[in-house]
Amino acid sequence: MANVKNWGVLAEFANPAELLHAAQALHDQGYRKFETWSPFPIHGMDDAMGLTGSKVPWITLGGGLTGLTVGLLLQWWTGSVDYPLVIAGKPYFAWQFALPVTFELSILLSAFGTVFGMFALNGLPRPYHPLDRIADFKRVTDDKFFISVEVVDPLYDHEKTTALLSELGGMNVQTVED
Amino acid sequence: MSDNQKIYYEESIFPPPLVAGKHDFHSITEAVCGVVEKPLNINWLLALGAASTFLLVLLGTIGYLFWEGTGIWGLNNPVGWGWAIVNFVFWVGIGHAGTLISAVLFLFRQKWRTAINRFAEAMTIFAVICALVFPGIHVGRVWAAYWMLPIPNQMAMWPNFRSPLLWDVFAVSTYFTVSLLFWYVGLVPDLATLRDRAKNKLAFWGYGVFSLGWRGANRHWQNYERAYMLLAGLATPLVLSVHTIVSFDFAVSVIPGWHTTIFPPYFVAGAIFSGFAMVLTLAIPSRKMFGLEDFITLRHIENMNKIILVTGTLVGYAYAMEFFIAWYSGSPYEGFAFINRAFGPYNWAYFAMVSCNVISPQFFWSKKMRMNLTVAFILSIFVNIGMWFERFVITMSLHRDFLPSSWDYYQPTVFDVACLLGSFGLFFTLFILFLKFLPAVAISEVKGVMPQADPHWEGYHKDTEAHHG
Numbered sequence: 001m002a003n004v005k006n007w008g009v010l011a012e013f014a015n016p017a018e019l020l021h022a023a024q025a026l027h028d029q030g031y032r033k034f035e036t037w038s039p040f041p042i043h044g045m046d047d048a049m050g051l052t053g054s055k056v057p058w059i060t061l062g063g064g065l066t067g068l069t070v071g072l073l074l075q076w077w078t079g080s081v082d083y084p085l086v087i088a089g090k091p092y093f094a095w096q097f098a099l100p101v102t103f104e105l106s107i108l109l110s111a112f113g114t115v116f117g118m119f120a121l122n123g124l125p126r127p128y129h130p131l132d133r134i135a136d137f138k139r140v141t142d143d144k145f146f147i148s149v150e151v152v153d154p155l156y157d158h159e160k161t162t163a164l165l166s167e168l169g170g171m172n173v174q175t176v177e178d
Numbered sequence: 179m180s181d182n183q184k185i186y187y188e189e190s191i192f193p194p195p196l197v198a199g200k201h202d203f204h205s206i207t208e209a210v211c212g213v214v215e216k217p218l219n220i221n222w223l224l225a226l227g228a229a230s231t232f233l234l235v236l237l238g239t240i241g242y243l244f245w246e247g248t249g250i251w252g253l254n255n256p257v258g259w260g261w262a263i264v265n266f267v268f269w270v271g272i273g274h275a276g277t278l279i280s281a282v283l284f285l286f287r288q289k290w291r292t293a294i295n296r297f298a299e300a301m302t303i304f305a306v307i308c309a310l311v312f313p314g315i316h317v318g319r320v321w322a323a324y325w326m327l328p329i330p331n332q333m334a335m336w337p338n339f340r341s342p343l344l345w346d347v348f349a350v351s352t353y354f355t356v357s358l359l360f361w362y363v364g365l366v367p368d369l370a371t372l373r374d375r376a377k378n379k380l381a382f383w384g385y386g387v388f389s390l391g392w393r394g395a396n397r398h399w400q401n402y403e404r405a406y407m408l409l410a411g412l413a414t415p416l417v418l419s420v421h422t423i424v425s426f427d428f429a430v431s432v433i434p435g436w437h438t439t440i441f442p443p444y445f446v447a448g449a450i451f452s453g454f455a456m457v458l459t460l461a462i463p464s465r466k467m468f469g470l471e472d473f474i475t476l477r478h479i480e481n482m483n484k485i486i487l488v489t490g491t492l493v494g495y496a497y498a499m500e501f502f503i504a505w506y507s508g509s510p511y512e513g514f515a516f517i518n519r520a521f522g523p524y525n526w527a528y529f530a531m532v533s534c535n536v537i538s539p540q541f542f543w544s545k546k547m548r549m550n551l552t553v554a555f556i557l558s559i560f561v562n563i564g565m566w567f568e569r570f571v572i573t574m575s576l577h578r579d580f581l582p583s584s585w586d587y588y589q590p591t592v593f594d595v596a597c598l599l600g601s602f603g604l605f606f607t608l609f610i611l612f613l614k615f616l617p618a619v620a621i622s623e624v625k626g627v628m629p630q631a632d633p634h635w636e637g638y639h640k641d642t643e644a645h646h647g
Contacts, residue, residue, distance in 0.1 A: 015630070015633075015638055016630070016631060016632070016633040016638075017633040017634070017635070017638035018638075019633070020633040021633075023396075035395050035396060035397060036395070036396040037393060037394045037395055037396070038394050038396065038399070039203060039207075039367075039371075039394055039621075039622055039625055040367075040394075040399075040622040040623070040625045040626040040631060041396070041399035041400075041402070041403050041626060042396070042399075042631070042633060043631075043632060043633065044633060044634075045396050045399075046396070046400050049396060051396075051397065051400055053404075054400050054401045054403075054404040054405075055401075056401050056404045056405045056408065057404065057408060060408050060412075074328060075339045078328060078336035078337075078339070079336070079338075079339055079340070082334070082336060083334065083335060083336045085338075087338055087340055087341075088340070090340050097339065097340050098339065100342075100345035100348065100349065100419070100423050100426070101339060101344070101345055101348045103415075103419060104345075104348040104349050104352040104416075104419065104423075105348065105352070107352055107356065107412050107415070107416045107419075108352040108355060108356065110408075110412050111355070111356045111359055111360075111409060111412050112359075114405045114408045114409055114412070115359045115362075115363055115405060115409070117405070118363070118401045118402060118404075118405035119390065121401050122395075122397070122398045122401050122402070124390040124391055124392065124398075125390035125391050126390070126391035127386075127391050128391075129391065129393060131393065137393075138374040138375075139374070140374075140393060140394050141367065141370045141371040141373075141374045141392075141393070141394055141622075142203065142204060142207045142371060142374065142375070143202065143203035143204040143207065
């Protein structure tokens with residue numbers, strides 16, 4: 001096929017130590033549009049790749065504050081505006097009795113924010129990915145470790161990048177079509 | 179120094195590996211996925227058949243209950259709350275150990291939890307499903323059950339937020355939702371493993387859809403780990419609040435024996451106690467059946483037995499303190515409620531509760547007993563029974579109320595028994611299905627706690643030195 005574009009290159013590494021070392025080296029050389037793939041999170045990899053902190057906590061906080069507000073407003077409005085009813089001589093609204101439901105709603109919406117925020121930040125669900133074309137890549141969820149460099153990285157040069165990955169200990173370096 | 183002490187000191191300096199046997203990353207995948215990928219075997223089918231028979235009993239009873247009303251249960255005038263609330267509290271309590279293992283032990287960096295957390299979280303979810311059945315069916319007019327939720331309706335009514343029963347609706351449904359999310363987030367990488375190993379289209383699509391296209395990118399792991407930690411941080415106060423609010427169902431009412439401030443901590447301790455017992459009841463046979471002994475090791479069993487000893491003793495302290503405060507308060511009603519519990523018509527239930535919950539865990543002071551699978555299994559059953567009786571004893575405080583002419587004795591009917599047994603059917607049906615179709619051990623987490631997962635593991639440094647040398 002003539003007009004096939006390349007997505008990037010993929011190299012396999014023997015173990016977490018080599019993966020970490022290679023990621024560090026790529027980052028030091030100035031590569032940014034690269035990714036490491038592993039069956040479990042690897043300690044120190046975020047620093048090696050030069051990643052900044054995750055944004056998930058901010059979404060969690062947003063969810064929590066929404067839950068807090070909704071919880072208080074719901075109990076105050078239903079109990080003292082829309083349907084005021086004297087029950088056991090208790091006040092229509094008081095923060096003390098509103099505490100349990102407010103707390104539970106804050107937790108619930110924080111959890112929604114955390115989980116759905118995490119999936120959204122990760123761009124999941126993602127049914128198809130160019131790497132799915134590589135048969136060996138299936139083992140990434142089992143016991144294999146990979147680094148991919150995308151063509152969109154400004155430093156990307158097919159020959160040089162491929163050579164660099166092999167030099168860093170990458171095995172089976174191969175081109176990934178888009 | 180005795181042998182026990184020697185072992186203790188050795189283990190605190192050189193902790194034994196979390197995964198026993200010779201395992202690498204691939205063999206872990208094989209061991210856990212193997213259980214799912216093997217063809218159905220006859221024992222599993224028999225177990226499923228037995229469990230689902232009881233599930234049918236539950237469904238049949240519920241059908242009859244809807245037709246006939248709550249009169250088919252043994253409820254009478256002073257005892258307006260019968261086995262339905264006993265079963266509800268029992269099942270919610272069981273769920274709590276799952277959250278404790280997955281969230282609290284995670285925050286305390288107890289890496290040994292990785293082998294049992296998936297298992298325990300599944301138990302949580304199924305137990306909470308069983309729990310949710312009871313408030314759902316006990317309302318009598320089930321078609322009005324939606325009144326429990328703040329749904330705008332043509333009657334322009336809203337639920338009464340001043341009632342602890344409504345707090346309970348929010349607590350338990352939040353607990354269920356958050357536990358489900360926590361479990362699911364943990365499952366995603368492992369479902370991806372199953373997807374990538376799928377041999378047929380159905381498995382590929384089934385696991386593929388639910389794994390959402392997880393491929394193990396480090397940028398994903400970064401957000402994932404952060405989200406997991408946050409969820410653990412949210413689930414920890416949640417689990418404490420849930421059983422606190424469940425205890426408010428009793429404690430906020432003005433009934434002698436219920437209206438006590440010790441209820442929230444006492445209920446939480448009891449919940450953890452019964453939950454760990456249920457984890458053991460499930461883990462001991464299933465680790466054998468599915469060959470997971472290298473992951474759920476004796477050390478795990480021993481640790482759980484220690485928690486049972488601690489929480490069992492805490493519960494015992496609460497029983498003693500309830501009695502003490504009843505006497506110290508000087509309230510004759512309070513005093514009567516407790517004397518009646520221990521020496522009244524339900525003294526047999528009180529005796530069953532104390533002997534199962536307080537006396538039986540004391541065997542676990544001995545390391546030999548903690549390490550003995552048979553003892554641990556039998557005691558875990560005792561604790562399950564004892565904790566059911568605890569809730570029974572508390573609920574039965576109602577049978578002698580303020581007016582002696584209305585005193586009565588609650589006796590369960592066959593439908594009460596059918597509901598309780600049937601709820602076990604529901605629980606085990608779900609659990610048996612889980613064991614076969616989902617990875618029972620958290621694959622990616624177990625790999626992550628192996629020494630070779632650490633990039634600075636000494637084995638790798640020898641390798642690189644050999645390269646350069």
